[in-house]
Amino acid sequence: MAVRSAEITREKLLNAAHELFVERADHAATVSEICTRADVNVAMVKYCFGNKDGLLDALLEQVLSGLSAEIERLSALDLSPDDKLRRHVAEIVRNYVRYPYVNRLMNGRLMNADPGAVDRISRSFAIPARDWYAQLLADGHRRQGWTELDPTLFFFSVVGLCEFFFAGRPLLERSFEGKLDTDMVDRFADHVTTLVLDGVHGPR
Amino acid sequence: MAVRSAEITREKLLNAAHELFVERADHAATVSEICTRADVNVAMVKYCFGNKDGLLDALLEQVLSGLSAEIERLSALDLSPDDKLRRHVAEIVRNYVRYPYVNRLMNGRLMNADPGAVDRISRSFAIPARDWYAQLLADGHRRQGWTELDPTLFFFSVVGLCEFFFAGRPLLERSFEGKLDTDMVDRFADHVTTLVLDGVHGPR
Numbered sequence: 001m002a003v004r005s006a007e008i009t010r011e012k013l014l015n016a017a018h019e020l021f022v023e024r025a026d027h028a029a030t031v032s033e034i035c036t037r038a039d040v041n042v043a044m045v046k047y048c049f050g051n052k053d054g055l056l057d058a059l060l061e062q063v064l065s066g067l068s069a070e071i072e073r074l075s076a077l078d079l080s081p082d083d084k085l086r087r088h089v090a091e092i093v094r095n096y097v098r099y100p101y102v103n104r105l106m107n108g109r110l111m112n113a114d115p116g117a118v119d120r121i122s123r124s125f126a127i128p129a130r131d132w133y134a135q136l137l138a139d140g141h142r143r144q145g146w147t148e149l150d151p152t153l154f155f156f157s158v159v160g161l162c163e164f165f166f167a168g169r170p171l172l173e174r175s176f177e178g179k180l181d182t183d184m185v186d187r188f189a190d191h192v193t194t195l196v197l198d199g200v201h202g203p204r
Numbered sequence: 205m206a207v208r209s210a211e212i213t214r215e216k217l218l219n220a221a222h223e224l225f226v227e228r229a230d231h232a233a234t235v236s237e238i239c240t241r242a243d244v245n246v247a248m249v250k251y252c253f254g255n256k257d258g259l260l261d262a263l264l265e266q267v268l269s270g271l272s273a274e275i276e277r278l279s280a281l282d283l284s285p286d287d288k289l290r291r292h293v294a295e296i297v298r299n300y301v302r303y304p305y306v307n308r309l310m311n312g313r314l315m316n317a318d319p320g321a322v323d324r325i326s327r328s329f330a331i332p333a334r335d336w337y338a339q340l341l342a343d344g345h346r347r348q349g350w351t352e353l354d355p356t357l358f359f360f361s362v363v364g365l366c367e368f369f370f371a372g373r374p375l376l377e378r379s380f381e382g383k384l385d386t387d388m389v390d391r392f393a394d395h396v397t398t399l400v401l402d403g404v405h406g407p408r
Contacts, residue, residue, distance in 0.1 A: 025288070111231065127379055147230065159368050161361050167311045
């Protein structure tokens with residue numbers, strides 16, 4: 001198969017999986033459903049990704065690398081640590097709206113405990129994000145008097161802070177009678193930003 | 205079957221599922237594995253819980269009701285809002301250590317979008333917790349000058365804050381070369397407590 005044509009098929013399969021995961025409350029789809037949506041022969045999954053896990057890993061890597069690229073862009077801007085953190089938190093929240101399945105996908109691959117999958121998640125997201133937090137926390141401490149925080153623990157808490165709101169959407173909509181619309185997402189982003197910003201500034 | 209005997213079988217099955225979920229990295233077990241561990245006939249799952257989902261719901265309800273009972277005990281103590289929140293956050297972290305599978309279980313049942321399962325999670329945990337946060341945030345605002353925060357959004361962020369650290373354990377141990385031991389859990393509890401406490405106290 002020509003390289004160019006294989007590339008196009010790969011893209012089609014990733015887009016089809018993305019679409020199906022976004023549409024479905026359980027963020028799940030079979031290989032056959034993904035291939036039907038992509039209008040691609042089932043055998044191409046093996047050809048392009050080895051197997052379904054390979055396809056899931058590639059999709060996850062695409063989404064996480066996008067997050068890391070945003071961090072790099074943000075890092076290059078001439079902004080105060082406060083402003084960088086504020087934009088970053090809002091960006092994480094927006095990413096959960098764009099890729100509502102990323103959690104389930106990442107936690108599933110992490111739980112699977114396949115060392116290769118964990119390493120890919122580290123390389124494409126966890127290590128770059130943690131290293132950027134380390135630099136940002138040091139900058140914030142020096143320039144804006146932020147409290148001293150462990151960047152690894154900060155990584156887990158900031159990512160988690162935004163996560164349960166989306167995983168817990170049925171609670172929001174059914175139990176708390178909220179609606180996950182643009183206004184609610186904006187309110188949540190403001191809320192998280194306020195908590196984290198005041199958190200890093202330390203005790204009054 | 206005598207009521208007393210059915211009660212004992214029910215307990216055995218819940219304990220066996222708890223044990224297996226704690227032992228396994230993927231927090232999963234088949235009905236047959238649970239019954240073998242409990243030394244109970246497979247037919248008893250249907251008798252006691254209807255089906256596997258019923259068993260999972262009962263286990264989740266047991267864990268979440270325990271969390272709510274702790275909130276009630278804490279609420280009755282004569283402590284400042286700061287101290288209550290500090291103890292509560294540490295308690296959530298400890299609960300993830302005790303029940304490392306609770307996330308996967310809760311998110312799985314939420315994603316399943318079975319209204320009955322969502323309502324049980326609401327009743328046994330989400331609503332009592334959110335209502336307590338509403339009272340605590342109001343108290344903290346009045347007595348200790350806390351910033352005004354939405355209790356529903358606060359519920360999602362506090363629970364999530366503690367969640368990803370445990371779901372992301374393979375990242376901690378493999379990518380960041382940390383070890384999830386008692387010392388690390390204590391450091392994480394301190395870190396989260398600091399962030400949230402400084403967060404609710406608002407801008408300096």
